[in-house]
């Protein structure tokens with residue numbers, strides 16, 4: 001399910017602090033992180049993702065792994081829970097000199113990352129580890145299909161903000177409610193279809209999948225990037241390959257989260 005990823009040549013464990021916590025719309029929080037260690041981070045744009053580390057309730061501070069490689073996971077798992085940080089995957093929504101923004105889709109339940117985003121305050125510690133970029137359109141495609149539920153809205157908005165002015169794309173963005181629809185200024189060849197569920201309890205991703213299955217899509221070879229709830233990502237890929245005959249290598253599909261299952265870490 002994981003597509004090809006462009007990883008940074010070098011990367012470090014970076015400890016930052018919360019600078020601001022704002023709400024772009026009811027179902028989202030933007031957490032701004034900053035600090036001197038950000039000098040070690042190279043913003044890559046598009047859907048650049050990071051491992052985000054933050055303390056568990058009751059911990060006095062953040063204990064970051066010391067290894068700047070995939071050995072960090074074993075290091076974290078060896079720690080007793082009393083000192084182990086939470087780890088989740090998030091996208092760099094925006095990078096400015098000295099600051100980055102991460103946008104959290106809030107969701108029901110007592111989930112660590114969504115709860116942390118609701119309450120994080122300036123000065124709280126958080127850490128990041130660069131995981132690279134998976135939006136890698138090959139040369140020669142006529143247009144792009146970009147789709148996701150609310151967890152992938154930050155990545156798709158970042159992709160659109162960094163896009164060339166001649167990008168041709170059909171973009172499907174499922175969000176919890178009409179109040180989460182935002183004003184965008186994409187390149188002229190981009191058609192954005194906001195899909196507000198406006199139905200508490202409806203499983204995220206199902207509306208986007210149904211809409212794409214029924215959509216009248218342009219002709220020509222397309223690059224697809226789809227992310228969100230696992231059934232959305234796999235469902236879109238299955239539909240494009242089986243019903244529309246699109247080649248598998250032209251489809252990047254990422255299960256960002258799985259209904260009913262907490263992320264490991």
Ligand SMILES: Cc1cc2nc3c(=O)[nH]c(=O)nc-3n(C[C@H](O)[C@H](O)[C@H](O)COP(=O)(O)OP(=O)(O)OC[C@H]3O[C@@H](n4cnc5c(N)ncnc54)[C@H](O)[C@@H]3O)c2cc1C
Pocket residue numbers: 049088089090091092102103104105106107108109110111112113114115150151152154155204255256257258259260261262263264
């Ligand atoms: C590469 C990558 C980049 C990502 N970027 C972002 C991002 O920028 N913004 C973002 O909001 N998410 C992003 N995600 C998704 C995010 O990592 C997951 O949603 C994560 O599980 C949230 O952690 P949690 O602690 O809130 O919930 P967990 O503890 O992992 O899960 C607890 C419960 O909540 C449910 N759940 C988890 N996420 C959601 C959700 N989005 N909606 C409804 N129910 C959910 C689970 O099914 C589970 O039942 C990304 C994932 C990946 C792999």
